[in-house]
């Protein structure tokens with residue numbers, strides 16, 4: 001289990017998270033929801049090791065991740081797909097996938113064909129440059145690259161942002177499939193309540209850096225409070 005306990009995170013003098021606690025379990029999708037600027041990305045960057053909290057702790061399988069760099073967290077199986085995707089525009093799709101290899105032992109440095117069965121479009125585009133892909137295809141590439149790490153925790157920061165509906169549906173199906181395998185904890189940041197409600201087993205809602213609601217995914221669809229907190 002990934003557990004976040006009383007996390008405070010600040011950018012210099014400006015505090016972005018206040019006493020945030022949450023957990024994510026294998027075989028479940030945990031959705032982190034909230035409007036723009038409430039601290040969702042700050043929380044994800046703290047999980048991935050790109051930001052070090054001012055107070056509180058993050059534990060994976062009972063061990064603190066304090067001070068552990070993103071690269072070492074990736075080696076521990078914590079994979080992060082950032083908002084904006086971070087695809088290398090000048091590298092081909094294949095080369096983008098291969099950038100995952102540096103965090104893998106030599107025996108695992110190959111592109112698992114499963115990635116192509118999850119995202120068939122990538123196989124067709126292996127020699128195309130990352131920058132020539134559509135936003136949706138780049139998102140699929142970023143998720144595929146993270147999956148090559150054989151993650152135990154998969155962190156997806158707004159994978160649906162700016163993406164056409166058919167690809168959103170495909171990404172939703174992949175998330176369900178990965179969840180149903182039972183060995184991966186998925187943390188999904190979302191702005192769209194309907195997409196989140198369809199996938200969430202658990203949820204937390206942030207407002208101004210604090211957790212203001214949490215519960216079982218099944219409650220999300222009918223939750224008036226969720227609608228109020230997420231309405232623009």
Ligand SMILES: Nc1ncnc2c1ncn2[C@@H]1O[C@H](COP(=O)(O)OP(=O)(O)OP(=O)(O)O)[C@@H](O)[C@H]1O
Nearest residue numbers: 011014016034035036037038039040041042043083
């Ligand atoms: N690099 C930074 N330096 C200073 N303040 C920052 C920085 N990044 C984010 N913030 C501030 O921290 C707060 C939380 O931002 P964050 O990006 O985590 O929110 P978010 O919920 O992910 O928003 P969005 O949905 O727009 O991505 C905001 O007030 C934001 O202005």
